[in-house]
Amino acid sequence: MISVDEAQARLLALASPLPPVERELMQAVRHYVHAPLMAMRTQPAADLSAMDGYAIAVQDFPGPWRVIGESAAGHPFAGDLQRGEAVRIFTGAYVPENADSVLIQENAVRDGDSLRTTVDRVPLPGANIRRLGADFRAGDVVLPKGTYLDAGAISVATMAGHGRLIVGGVPRIAIAATGDELVPAGSAAGPAQIPCSNSPMLQAMLDGLPCNVFDAGILRDDLTALETGLSALSKQVDIIVTTGGASVGDHDLVQSALLNIGAQMDFWKVAMRPGKPLMAGKVGNAVVLGLPGNPSSAFVTAFLFLLPLIRHMAGCTTPLPALFEAATATDLPAGGDRAEYLRATVEGGDITPFISQDSGLVSPLSQSNALIIRDVNSPATPIGAVVQYHRLF
Numbered sequence: 001m002i003s004v005d006e007a008q009a010r011l012l013a014l015a016s017p018l019p020p021v022e023r024e025l026m027q028a029v030r031h032y033v034h035a036p037l038m039a040m041r042t043q044p045a046a047d048l049s050a051m052d053g054y055a056i057a058v059q060d061f062p063g064p065w066r067v068i069g070e071s072a073a074g075h076p077f078a079g080d081l082q083r084g085e086a087v088r089i090f091t092g093a094y095v096p097e098n099a100d101s102v103l104i105q106e107n108a109v110r111d112g113d114s115l116r117t118t119v120d121r122v123p124l125p126g127a128n129i130r131r132l133g134a135d136f137r138a139g140d141v142v143l144p145k146g147t148y149l150d151a152g153a154i155s156v157a158t159m160a161g162h163g164r165l166i167v168g169g170v171p172r173i174a175i176a177a178t179g180d181e182l183v184p185a186g187s188a189a190g191p192a193q194i195p196c197s198n199s200p201m202l203q204a205m206l207d208g209l210p211c212n213v214f215d216a217g218i219l220r221d222d223l224t225a226l227e228t229g230l231s232a233l234s235k236q237v238d239i240i241v242t243t244g245g246a247s248v249g250d251h252d253l254v255q256s257a258l259l260n261i262g263a264q265m266d267f268w269k270v271a272m273r274p275g276k277p278l279m280a281g282k283v284g285n286a287v288v289l290g291l292p293g294n295p296s297s298a299f300v301t302a303f304l305f306l307l308p309l310i311r312h313m314a315g316c317t318t319p320l321p322a323l324f325e326a327a328t329a330t331d332l333p334a335g336g337d338r339a340e341y342l343r344a345t346v347e348g349g350d351i352t353p354f355i356s357q358d359s360g361l362v363s364p365l366s367q368s369n370a371l372i373i374r375d376v377n378s379p380a381t382p383i384g385a386v387v388q389y390h391r392l393f
Helices: 004-013 151-159 198-206 223-234 254-260 295-313 363-367
Strands: 021-024 053-056 065-071 085-089 101-104 108-111 114-117 141-143 164-167 172-178 212-219 239-243 264-268 279-283 286-291 324-328 339-347 350-353 370-374 386-391
Touching: 004 264, 004 279, 004 295, 053 065, 141 151, 172 198, 172 223, 198 212, 198 239, 198 295, 212 223, 223 239, 223 254, 223 279, 223 286, 239 295, 254 264, 254 279, 254 286, 286 295, 295 339, 295 363, 324 370, 339 363, 339 386, 350 370
Parallel strands: 065 085, 172 212, 172 239, 239 286, 324 350
Antiparallel strands: 021 164, 053 085, 053 101, 065 114, 108 114, 264 279, 279 286, 324 386, 339 350, 339 370, 370 386
C-alpha cells in the first residue's frame, strides 16, 4: 500500500492540464483562469464620491459655501471649484477639480444655493472619496493564474475591462458503476439488490466544477462486458471513473478487465480508511480511477482524488483540498496503520465525528460537512485538542 499523499501525487502526474479555451464572460463561470489576468483599465478611473453630499475643499471648512452645480454618476459637473464653492454630488459621481472632500448630506443644511455644515470636526482630505486607482490600475494582475471564476472573480474580470476570458480546458468524464446487485435509481430493488447511488452522488459532487460528465450506466460483473464497456469509454473521455469491483473478491473484475484492454495501472491499494482498494492508471489517453463500491468509501476517495484530478486537468494550480483546524468535541482513539478520514460536523469552533464510521452507511453523508484527518499511528486525542480537517462544503 502507498500513502494518501503519494497516491495523490502519482494520480495528478498521470495527466496534464488540458489546452486552454477562450470563452465569453458568462460561459467562463466555474472555470479556472489560464494565465494571470491583467487589468485593461484603472478602477476607479477618476476620483469618485463614496457618499451622497457636497463636494468641497477642506480649506474652506466650515463654510458657508455657495452651491454652483451638481455631479451625478454618469453626468459629471463640467467645471471646477473656486474658493467658497460646493457642488451637490451623489454616490459614484465624478469629484470636480479642486474638491478634496465630500461633506455628507446628513452633516449639511442647504437653503437655496447657500450651504453650511452642522458639525465642527474638520474633514480629512479625501474623506468620502474613492480615489483614482484605489481598486486597481491598468496593467495590474487582478486574478492570479488558476483562480476559480466564481461571482466575485467574474465581477473583478468585468470591471477590469474583459468580455472574454481564456480558461483551462474542460475534462470529459464517464462514471460507470459495476456490480450485479445494482439497479438504476428509482427502480424497484429486491432483497439482494440495491439502488445505484454512487453514480448520482458523484455527479452531484462534480457539479460546480468545469467538466462534462455522463453516466455510463451499470456494468455487470462479467469480464467480457467490462472489457467492452471500458474499452469504448477510453476512446471517448479524459477520465473514466468506476465504482465497485476494485477489491480482491472473485467478482471484483475491474482491474483484470483494464489490464486485458492494455491499461497501465499505476497503483492499487492506499493506506487509508475508508477507501483502501482505490486504484488508478491509464488506458489509452484516459486516466482511469477505480473507486470502492461502498458509498462512504466512494465519497471520501472521490473528494480526495477525483475532485483534485479534475481541478488539475482544468487548470487549477492548487487542486488538493485545503486544511483547516478545529477542537474535537469528543475523545479520539489512537490511529492505526492506515490514515483515517472521519465523517464529521463542524459547528462553531468544534468538530464532532459521527459515532459510526461504517463505510456502507449513507445517512452520515447527508449530515457531514467535514472529514477529520487521522494520520497513520496518530496518538489518542482528548476532547478540546486541535485536529485537522477538510471542509466538504
